[in-house]
Amino acid sequence: MDLRYTPEENKFRDEVRAFFRTAQPAHIRRKMELGQRLAKDDIVTWQRILNAKGWAVPSWPVEWGGTGWGPVKTYIFKEEMQLAPAPDPLSFNVSMVGPVLIAFGTEAQKRHFLPPVANLDYWFCQGFSEPGAGSDLASLRTSARLEGNEYVVNGQKIWTSRAHHADWMFCLVRTGTDAKLQRGISYLLIDTKTPGLTIRPIPTIDGEHHFNEVFFDNVRVPAENLVGEENKGWGYAKYLLGHERVGIARVGASKYRLQRAKALAADVMVGDIPLAQTERFCEKVAAIEVELKALEITQMRVVANAVNLPPGAPDPTSSILKLKGTELQQATTEILMEVAGANAMIRQQEHLWGTATEPSIGPEWTTTTAADYFYTRAASIYGGSNEIQKNVIAKRILGL
Amino acid sequence: MDFDFSDEQRMLKDSVEQLITDRYDFEQRKKYMKEEAGYSRVQWAQYAEMGLLGLPFEERYGGVGGGPVETMIVMEAFGRGLVLEPYLATVVLGGGLVNLGGDDAQRAAILPKIADGSLLLAFAHSEAQSRYDLADIATTARRDADGWILDGEKNFVAHGNCADKLLVSARISGDRNSRDGIGLFLVDAKTKGVSRKNYETQDGLRAAQIRLSGVKVSSNDTIGDPGKALPLIERVAGNALAAVAAEAVGAMAAAHDITMEYLRTRKQFGVAIGSFQVLQHRAVDILVNLEQARSMALYATMMVNDPDPAERSKAISAATVQIRRSGKFIGQQVVQLHGGIGMTLEYKIGHYFKRLTAMESLLGDTDHHLAALARAGGLIAANA
Numbered sequence: 001m002d003l004r005y006t007p008e009e010n011k012f013r014d015e016v017r018a019f020f021r022t023a024q025p026a027h028i029r030r031k032m033e034l035g036q037r038l039a040k041d042d043i044v045t046w047q048r049i050l051n052a053k054g055w056a057v058p059s060w061p062v063e064w065g066g067t068g069w070g071p072v073k074t075y076i077f078k079e080e081m082q083l084a085p086a087p088d089p090l091s092f093n094v095s096m097v098g099p100v101l102i103a104f105g106t107e108a109q110k111r112h113f114l115p116p117v118a119n120l121d122y123w124f125c126q127g128f129s130e131p132g133a134g135s136d137l138a139s140l141r142t143s144a145r146l147e148g149n150e151y152v153v154n155g156q157k158i159w160t161s162r163a164h165h166a167d168w169m170f171c172l173v174r175t176g177t178d179a180k181l182q183r184g185i186s187y188l189l190i191d192t193k194t195p196g197l198t199i200r201p202i203p204t205i206d207g208e209h210h211f212n213e214v215f216f217d218n219v220r221v222p223a224e225n226l227v228g229e230e231n232k233g234w235g236y237a238k239y240l241l242g243h244e245r246v247g248i249a250r251v252g253a254s255k256y257r258l259q260r261a262k263a264l265a266a267d268v269m270v271g272d273i274p275l276a277q278t279e280r281f282c283e284k285v286a287a288i289e290v291e292l293k294a295l296e297i298t299q300m301r302v303v304a305n306a307v308n309l310p311p312g313a314p315d316p317t318s319s320i321l322k323l324k325g326t327e328l329q330q331a332t333t334e335i336l337m338e339v340a341g342a343n344a345m346i347r348q349q350e351h352l353w354g355t356a357t358e359p360s361i362g363p364e365w366t367t368t369t370a371a372d373y374f375y376t377r378a379a380s381i382y383g384g385s386n387e388i389q390k391n392v393i394a395k396r397i398l399g400l
Numbered sequence: 401m402d403f404d405f406s407d408e409q410r411m412l413k414d415s416v417e418q419l420i421t422d423r424y425d426f427e428q429r430k431k432y433m434k435e436e437a438g439y440s441r442v443q444w445a446q447y448a449e450m451g452l453l454g455l456p457f458e459e460r461y462g463g464v465g466g467g468p469v470e471t472m473i474v475m476e477a478f479g480r481g482l483v484l485e486p487y488l489a490t491v492v493l494g495g496g497l498v499n500l501g502g503d504d505a506q507r508a509a510i511l512p513k514i515a516d517g518s519l520l521l522a523f524a525h526s527e528a529q530s531r532y533d534l535a536d537i538a539t540t541a542r543r544d545a546d547g548w549i550l551d552g553e554k555n556f557v558a559h560g561n562c563a564d565k566l567l568v569s570a571r572i573s574g575d576r577n578s579r580d581g582i583g584l585f586l587v588d589a590k591t592k593g594v595s596r597k598n599y600e601t602q603d604g605l606r607a608a609q610i611r612l613s614g615v616k617v618s619s620n621d622t623i624g625d626p627g628k629a630l631p632l633i634e635r636v637a638g639n640a641l642a643a644v645a646a647e648a649v650g651a652m653a654a655a656h657d658i659t660m661e662y663l664r665t666r667k668q669f670g671v672a673i674g675s676f677q678v679l680q681h682r683a684v685d686i687l688v689n690l691e692q693a694r695s696m697a698l699y700a701t702m703m704v705n706d707p708d709p710a711e712r713s714k715a716i717s718a719a720t721v722q723i724r725r726s727g728k729f730i731g732q733q734v735v736q737l738h739g740g741i742g743m744t745l746e747y748k749i750g751h752y753f754k755r756l757t758a759m760e761s762l763l764g765d766t767d768h769h770l771a772a773l774a775r776a777g778g779l780i781a782a783n784a
Contacts, residue, residue: 001409001469002402003702009401072401255780262782276782282774289779290696290721290770297695304403320688387681394680398660398687400672 013076020084023049032085035368036354040165047089047120057094057118060102065118071306082252092124093117097170100236104228127157127171135388138181142216144173144188151188153219163199163212166192176231187233189225206374207349249325251296257332265339288331295324319393323386326379333373340366413473420481426748432484437562438606439484445517453491454515457499462512472646472701479650482755484605486520486559492643494521496636497567501624522563524554524610532764534633535579541570547619550612560608561598563589572627584629586621603758637763638716642700645723648759649697652690652727655734655752662738686730693726714776717769724766731756
């Protein structure tokens with residue numbers, strides 16, 4: 001039993017660390033360090049750099065661009081990326097539509113979509129939630145009626161992340177009338193430029209535009225854009241819940257925020273002592289570090305155990321990763337708010353975007369803190385809300 | 401990175417768990433508690449036979465040459481069984497101090513007798529004023545012709561009631577809180593001047609307050625360099641914290657299992673109470689606390705022999721914080737989820753709560769360890 005990495009794994013970690021240090025364009029790195037928002041261009045540029053290195057889709061099968069690393073190296077790669085800090089590749093492409101196509105798509109679909117998905121030539125968004133179907137996703141009502149060789153789609157999706165950047169959507173639609181709602185859902189790929197598809201922004205409490213409503217008014221989708229079998233779509237969406245969930249804890253990202261908080265608190269004076277040296281601050285941060293270390297080890301246990309499970313089988317312990325991981329993401333954004341103090345509440349949106357032409361009021365780093373804190377409240381809501389996670393854990397692991 | 405046990409470790413785990421299953425159910429435990437020393441002498445002999453008592457010692461001293469992982473395996477099983485025997489006091493603390501601090505003659509004289517079950521030890525260290533500061537020692541050691549004379553009072557001596565020999569810390573020089581000047585002495589419990597006030601602890605174990613009045617100790621019975629015992633004490637305390645972390649995880653895991661079964665089977669309003677969402681969510685909170693504690697017990701075990709004392713100390717303090725917090729939450733909640741019967745002495749679940757509570761004040765509480773961790777800079781370095 002050994003916590004330490006093997007020499008080979010250490011060498012890999014050093015290689016990955018060096019890559020993130022040198023390959024990330026300076027302007028993207030600066031934005032990441034300051035917590036500034038990335039433009040569409042930044043995300044695309046970075047993913048293409050990763051893809052050129054062969055590292056954009058490490059968990060895919062090697063034939064489609066995967067690296068064949070195995071769970072430990074994949075884990076090291078993700079942690080180092082968050083610690084660099086470097087942007088994540090687009091999860092909708094890499095962790096959602098990609099794996100579903102690989103598992104359930106036709107050869108033609110794989111050949112058509114997978115390379116541009118890996119290279120972010122196609123930007124995918126997720127059409128799942130609806131105004132009436134959030135936690136109760138199975139009750140979704142957006143319908144797809146087969147007419148000849150086309151599906152005609154009508155309905156509405158909501159909370160569609162970055163639909164305004166997207167070329168494509170993977171969409172759960174109702175195609176069947178089974179009394180058991182899950183059995184009437186299909187997984188359809190929809191070109192966002194199709195006539196009848198309208199996107200409307202939903203501004204959020206961080207003052208930003210991440211989410212959208214998407215309206216479908218007789219949108220015609222080629223039948224060959226159906227993934228897998230009709231009425232089996234729910235299973236394909238659920239397949240992702242057992243797939244690649246380790247990254248959802250974002251331990252590296254929380255660790256990075258704590259590193260930052262401690263460094264920044266050294267420059268905040270409370271009377272004549274730096275905040276970083278006050279007992280209260282030190283103990284508060286130490287308490288979060290304890291939970292984060294525990295989560296890191298729990299995550300390592302899940303990774304180490306992955307080789308013992310049948311491929312694709314979910315490890316029950318990984319449910320804890322989403323629950324605890326999102327709590328700690330929120331706790332670390334809270335600590336940064338405390339360090340920033342009243343400065344955080346000055347609204348300076350151009351600084352958030354890195355487009356400001358005047359110096360900030362207050363330290364530059366404080367211009368992004370509130371947006372992070374406000375936005376991160378969503379972490380316990382998306383991906384299956386934390387309350388739903390508890391329902392699922394209670395049922396599937398505890399048998400209650 | 402590897403969390404698997406070796407084949408031998410797996411065998412050790414299976415055999416200790418089997419022993420607890422066969423010989424340590426709740427009724428059997430009640431009987432053992434009524435024995436004179438407060439634990440089962442037959443069980444103790446059984447542990448000796450299984451090599452558990454010599455687990456951390458080298459083979460030439462009658463041991464098995466096991467490491468921290470082996471101790472963790474045994475302690476977790478003991479935690480599940482709410483075991484009463486003086487394993488921590490004799491093997492981990494007393495045995496640990498002699499093993500790491502004694503010279504060859506002392507090890508050869510003491511360790512084989514621990515391993516064969518014939519010698520019991522206890523560590524007499526805490527004092528009324530010391531709270532959790534390991535360096536706060538007022539008991540004195542004065543030099544005399546043949547060795548030393550000890551005077552003072554020791555509190556909270558775990559299994560001090562049945563110990564044949566005591567490891568006693570006493571101050572040779574310096575102020576009450578000085579890190580330098582502390583000695584460690586091996587004292588036969590029957591020595592003139594040693595008086596014990598034995599008591600039961602809230603969780604069913606035994607302990608003692610021990611007074612030392614002019615207790616003579618030979619020079620041969622000082623452990624290590626007189627006056628320089630604190631690093632040894634801190635090292636062994638760290639090992640003990642890792643061991644207790646594993647015991648706590650065992651107790652938490654067993655309490656969790658019993659409680660989940662209760663939620664699935666207890667019916668009210670015509671349904672299993674485990675179908676109520678509030679209780680489901682509470683059950684998940686227990687599970688999350690348990691897994692986090694398990695992870696940190698593993699972390700403590702793996703850091704116990706880290707070559708850097710500062711890293712070791714931080715890791716063990718961090719683990720202790722998680723274990724204690726999880727332990728308190730789980731202890732309280734398993735009683736809550738059982739309703740009225742959780743409050744009874746005759747049902748097992750309350751005893752897990754009491755054992756976890758007892759662990760909270762052992763070798764430093766949560767606040768003590770959190771403060772120590774914070775003062776040492778925490779686990780994560782600042783990074784601009």
